[in-house]
Amino acid sequence: MSYIRCAGCGKSYEKKDEVALDIIHTVLHKNCTVSSKGLEIIDEGTFEEIVNRYDFFNEKRLY
Numbered sequence: 001m002s003y004i005r006c007a008g009c010g011k012s013y014e015k016k017d018e019v020a021l022d023i024i025h026t027v028l029h030k031n032c033t034v035s036s037k038g039l040e041i042i043d044e045g046t047f048e049e050i051v052n053r054y055d056f057f058n059e060k061r062l063y
Helices: 032-033 047-053
Strands: 018-020 028-029 041-046
Touching: 018 032, 018 047, 028 032, 041 047
Parallel strands: none
Antiparallel strands: 018 028, 018 041
């Protein structure tokens, strides 16, 4: 389990959770993006894929 939480629901991310990344690098569960502030989504995938895809995330967030 990661030590960061969804900005929408407050739950911790699991590696296989489907998430979306917005333009200010906020990660939200895909079902929480409906209640977000309307920021543009720039990428989607599992939490593990997003963390590994972007070097501004520390891989330690996956453990």
